[in-house]
Amino acid sequence: xxxxxxxxxxxxxxxxxxxxxxxxxxxxxxxxxxxxxxxxxxxxxxxxxxxxxxxxxxxxxxxxxxxxxxxxxxxxxxxxxxxxxxxxxxxxxxxxxxxxxxxxxxxxxxxxxxxxxxxxxxxxxxxxxxxxxxxxxxxxxxxxxxxxxxxxxxxxxxxxxxxxxxxxxxxxxxxxxxxxxxxxxxxxxxxxxxxxxxxxxxxxxxxxxxxxxxxxxxxxxxxxxxxxxxxxxxxxx
Amino acid sequence: xxxxxxxxxxxxxxxxxxxxxxxxxxxxxxxxxxxxxxxxxxxxxxxxxxxxxxxxxxxxxxxxxxxxxxxxxxxxxxxxxxxxxxxxxxxxxxxxxxxxxxxxxxxxxxxxxxxxxxxxxxxxxxxxxxxxxxxxxxxxxxxxxxxxxxxxxxxxxxxxxxxxxxxxxxxxxxxxxxxxxxxxxxxxxxxxxxxxxxxxxxxxxxxxxxxxxxxxxxxxxxxxxxxxxxxxxxxxxxxxxxxxxxxxxxxxxxxxxxxxxxxxxxxxxxxxxxxxxxxxxxxxxxxxxxxxxxxxxxxxxxxxxxxxxxxxxxxxxxxxxxxxxxxxxxxxxxxxxxxxxxxxxxxxxxxxxxxxxxxxxxxxxxxxxxxxxxxxxxxxxxxxxxxxxxxxxxxxxxxxxxxxxxxxxxxxxxxxxxxxxxxxxxxxxxxxxxxxxxxxxxxxxxxxxxxxxxxxxxxxxxxxxxxxxxxxxxxxxxxxxxxxxxxxxxxxxxxxxxxxxxxxxxxxxxxxxxxxxxxxxxxxxxxxxxxxxxxxxxxxxxxxxxxxxxxxxxxxxxxxxxxxxxxxxxxxxxxxxxxxxxxxxxxxxxxxxxxxxxxxxxxxxxxxxxxxxxxxxxxxxxxxxxxxxxxxxxxxxxxxxxxxxxxxxxxxxxxxxxxxxxxxxxxxxxxxxxx
Numbered sequence: 018x019x020x021x022x023x024x025x026x027x028x029x030x031x032x033x034x035x036x037x038x039x040x041x042x043x044x045x046x047x048x049x050x051x052x053x054x055x056x057x058x059x060x061x062x063x064x065x066x067x068x069x070x071x072x073x074x075x076x077x078x079x080x081x082x083x084x085x086x087x088x089x090x091x092x093x094x095x096x097x098x099x100x101x102x103x104x105x106x107x108x109x110x111x112x113x114x115x116x117x118x119x120x121x122x123x124x125x126x127x128x129x130x131x132x133x134x135x136x137x138x139x140x141x142x143x144x145x146x147x148x149x150x151x152x153x154x155x156x157x158x159x160x161x162x163x164x165x166x167x168x169x170x171x172x173x174x175x176x177x178x179x180x181x182x183x184x185x186x187x188x189x190x191x192x193x194x195x196x197x198x199x200x201x202x203x204x205x206x207x208x209x210x211x212x213x214x215x216x217x218x219x220x221x222x223x224x225x226x227x228x229x230x231x232x233x234x235x236x237x238x239x240x241x242x243x244x245x246x247x248x249x250x251x252x253x254x
Numbered sequence: 255x256x257x258x259x260x261x262x263x264x265x266x267x268x269x270x271x272x273x274x275x276x277x278x279x280x281x282x283x284x285x286x287x288x289x290x291x292x293x294x295x296x297x298x299x300x301x302x303x304x305x306x307x308x309x310x311x312x313x314x315x316x317x318x319x320x321x322x323x324x325x326x327x328x329x330x331x332x333x334x335x336x337x338x339x340x341x342x343x344x345x346x347x348x349x350x351x352x353x354x355x356x357x358x359x360x361x362x363x364x365x366x367x368x369x370x371x372x373x374x375x376x377x378x379x380x381x382x383x384x385x386x387x388x389x390x391x392x393x394x395x396x397x398x399x400x401x402x403x404x405x406x407x408x409x410x411x412x413x414x415x416x417x418x419x420x421x422x423x424x425x426x427x428x429x430x431x432x433x434x435x436x437x438x439x440x441x442x443x444x445x446x447x448x449x450x451x452x453x454x455x456x457x458x459x460x461x462x463x464x465x466x467x468x469x470x471x472x473x474x475x476x477x478x479x480x481x482x483x484x485x486x487x488x489x490x491x492x493x494x495x496x497x498x499x500x501x502x503x504x505x506x507x508x509x510x511x512x513x514x515x516x517x518x519x520x521x522x523x524x525x526x527x528x529x530x531x532x533x534x535x536x537x538x539x540x541x542x543x544x545x546x547x548x549x550x551x552x553x554x555x556x557x558x559x560x561x562x563x564x565x566x567x568x569x570x571x572x573x574x575x576x577x578x579x580x581x582x583x584x585x586x587x588x589x590x591x592x593x594x595x596x597x598x599x600x601x602x603x604x605x606x607x608x609x610x611x612x613x614x615x616x617x618x619x620x621x622x623x624x625x626x627x628x629x630x631x632x633x634x635x636x637x638x639x640x641x642x643x644x645x646x647x648x649x650x651x652x653x654x655x656x657x658x659x660x661x662x663x664x665x666x667x668x669x670x671x672x673x674x675x676x677x678x679x680x681x682x683x684x685x686x687x688x689x690x691x692x693x694x695x696x697x698x699x700x701x702x703x704x705x706x707x708x709x710x711x712x713x714x715x716x717x718x719x720x721x722x723x724x725x726x727x728x729x730x731x732x733x734x735x736x737x738x739x740x741x742x743x744x745x746x747x748x749x750x751x752x753x754x755x756x757x758x759x760x761x762x763x764x765x766x767x768x769x770x771x772x773x774x775x776x777x778x779x780x781x782x783x784x785x786x787x788x789x790x791x792x793x794x795x796x797x798x799x800x801x802x803x804x805x806x807x808x809x810x811x812x813x814x815x816x817x818x819x820x821x822x823x824x825x826x827x828x829x830x831x832x833x834x835x836x837x838x839x840x841x842x843x844x845x846x847x848x849x850x851x852x853x854x855x856x857x858x859x860x861x862x863x864x865x866x867x868x869x870x871x872x873x874x875x876x877x878x879x880x881x882x883x884x885x886x887x888x889x890x891x892x893x894x895x896x897x898x899x900x901x902x903x904x905x906x907x908x909x910x911x912x913x914x915x916x917x918x919x920x921x922x923x924x925x926x927x928x929x
Contacts, residue, residue, distance in 0.1 A: 038297065048341070048342060049341070049342040050318070050342045051318065051342060051343050051344035051360060051361075051362070052344060053387075053389050060389035062361075062362060062386075062387035062388070062389050063362050063384065063387070065342075079381075079384075080384070095317075098317075098345075099316075099317055099612075101612065101613045101817055101818035102391060102612070102613030102614070102817045102818050103345075103391060103613070104391040104817050105391070106344075106345075106361075106389070106391050139386050143384070144363075144381050144384050145380060145381050146365065146366075146378070146379045146380040146381035147378075147379050148370070148377060148378045148379075149376075149377040149378075149379075150377075151371075153377075
């Protein structure tokens with residue numbers, strides 16, 4: 018923890034003095050960075066991290082369509098990428114991360130009780146990159162399960178929360194979206210849910226009809242999407 | 255007193271020589287280098303470069319940015335302007351403007367960048383094709399270039415786990431992509447294919463770096479289904495779409511020359527032109543075809559090949575004999591500021607040279623750089639082409655040669671050699687032998703000289719040195735008087751009949767010159783120090799504990815390496831006279847040794863090792879000099895060597911270095927000897 022604090026101090030300092038060439042912070046617009054990233058003990062190779070001026074940051078696995086983790090504060094320490102040869106090629110988030118999931122956000126399930134897949138095979142998801150909006154925030158594009166998918170993750174209200182909108186089109190079948198997974202999920206009014214001992218809160222757009230289901234390890238919050246459909250929710254932690 | 259008189263006369267003699275050589279050409283005079291200034295806040299570690307139609311230079315960096323540079327020529331005395339176009343990509347090592355769009359390769363993919371809203375910054379980062387990665391740092395990706403049929407071409411580096419390995423699909427391969435980005439695996443056997451380009455025939459050539467299964471750097475013509483040498487990529491040969499039919503078990507690991515193995519392993523493609531390691535280059539990394547866009551003197555249609563480690567550019571002339579490309583490499587220009595990775599033609603015919611040295615040291619000391627190579631318009635006196643003949647070579651010159659020196663056998667020195675083909679990193683020079691000249695014919699216009707040799711050795715590299723040759727009238731020596739011809743095929747045709755008329759004048763240089771040839775010369779620079787011989791004093795490499803050390807060593811040291819050419823200890827303090835057992839573990843991905851020198855001699859010993867030429871590796875790059883006190887052998891990655899030595903009695907600071915060419919400037923430490 019001490020070490021982490023020190024890094025954040027360095028980060029703040031670096032913005033003023035440019036002392037460390039390896040600490041990256043988004044100053045007046047978002048900074049997007051492709052890298053390897055350690056997640057749940059595994060090196061992920063097709064990851065993009067997004068840092069914002071509001072200091073709300075996240076990491077996203079482009080080959081799973083998965084929002085891996087979110088954190089507030091400093092953005093990234095790229096020392097292990099940019100110092101010498103950068104052998105680990107690992108970006109390190111400069112903050113306490115809230116771990117979400119490396120599993121794909123979307124899946125075609127045989128029925129509503131079928132288990133959620135841990136991953137999607139490399140060749141079954143074609144990542145198409147991303148486009149930036151006026152504020153330079155990305156919308157990720159991919160095709161999977163025959164559907165064209167856009168996944169826009171933006172900052173809400175000056176940094177109070179992240180907003181995510183997943184849209185699918187041309188799907189041959191309805192797809193499920195797993196909005197959350199955790200040891201526990203509690204429903205509240207206004208389509209709001211708390212996950213895992215209130216680690217974070219989700220608010221789904223009005224009219225969205227999610228359902229909670231039990232799994233061996235806990236609970237999942239799912240939404241069924243039509244062949245052309247979209248889903249918006251916010252994430253606050 | 256007598257001694258100083260002698261010295262004085264030597265000095266006078268030296269002055270005399272300078273006067274005689276007053277007209278000697280220099281690289282600097284003929285090919286000036288102009289540094290393009292880079293703003294302080296930009297780390298322009300060049301990974302890719304391309305010009306846009308509006309003459310902006312787009313430069314991609316290893317930190318994932320794309321910069322747009324206007325006026326890199328500094329026309330009208332104006333400074334170039336830099337604008338950040340895109341950022342955040344993963345170690346970009348190739349950038350190209352193709353069919354109206356900017357394409358690049360980052361580690362995981364080919365990306366297309368577009369500025370949709372016209373604000374001068376990319377806002378669409380489109381993944382055109384994505385390949386798997388294992389997470390190994392060595393899985394670099396290069397390209398794309400456009401082939402003559404409209405496909406894009408990329409190459410993928412092998413991973414490194416103590417040896418080259420294809421840890422994820424298509425690493426170690428050259429891949430083609432159709433205009434709608436369907437993948438076509440094209441060829442394999444690649445190790446570290448840092449550059450690819452088309453020659454003037456539209457054929458694909460790639461640059462390879464020395465390593466396992468690669469005795470020396472080279473450039474190689476790549477055709478569909480080729481296997482170019484490193485077997486790691488063959489694990490994907492059975493994948494759908496693979497045009498390669500070989501398997502790892504088909505590749506013998508005997509240490510025979512690669513061309514010999516290729517005779518019985520159909521599909522194994524040998525280099526078109528070897529670029530002899532440590533003499534011509536250490537890290538082949540950029541290829542630029544001398545097209546009509548360039549203005550570099552009389553070498554149109556040839557290839558310029560950059561070197562990351564030596565910060566130099568070589569020049570390659572290719573010809574096709576019996577359907578196979580082969581040719582000669584000559585030095586062209588050295589002295590760039592950092593490690594050369596990319597070269598492009600500017601709109602004025604100058605060559606933009608983009609550089610980086612982070613993690614991979616280079617002769618040019620800067621961490622990164624952008625320079626512009628220009629031609630003064632002065633005609634260099636150079637060997638323009640070398641063409642294989644049934645009985646020797648025909649050398650064509652950029653200006654008429656002096657007939658007297660051209661006809662003199664003593665002007666030339668020729669030899670042949672090759673490398674081992676094996677899983678071991680690099681290779682010593684093997685099967686080296688001198689060639690003698692049987693006839694010399696000078697063309698009537700004095701621009702061509704035909705050398706008839708005692709024999710040609712098919713498959714071998716032919717070293718051609720011409721120190722004594724002079725230009726007609728001006729009497730100047732060649733700007734570069736040596737080159738290396740890779741003779742893949744001996745052409746058919748008429749041989750020259752030996753006559754009294756074409757019999758060489760003068761005496762051939764004796765064969766004993768072969769040992770320790772002085773390859774240190776780049777251009778016609780003075781041969782400072784002459785030949786450097788290899789160490790033969792076994793007392794400096796003691797691998798058994800001396801019997802008189804009855805109580806064993808006083809101190810045991812285990813030294814290792816760190817990535818980026820470093821020892822893991824750089825300051826060791828020892829008492830004078832300490833008996834030391836030192837184990838050096840090379841855990842890096844390159845060859846290294848440990849050489850302990852006398853105080854203040856680190857750089858001098860490193861420089862001497864550079865001058866050992868073709869024989870360097872045979873002697874572990876340890877020069878014969880009293881400045882060397884103790885050393886380990888040259889270690890393969892993952893290997894170690896233990897030596898015993900006694901710390902000198904005189905207190906002081908004793909440098910230790912790695913003398914592998916190019917390493918000593920950064921890979922060093924010191925033993926501080928105290929009383």
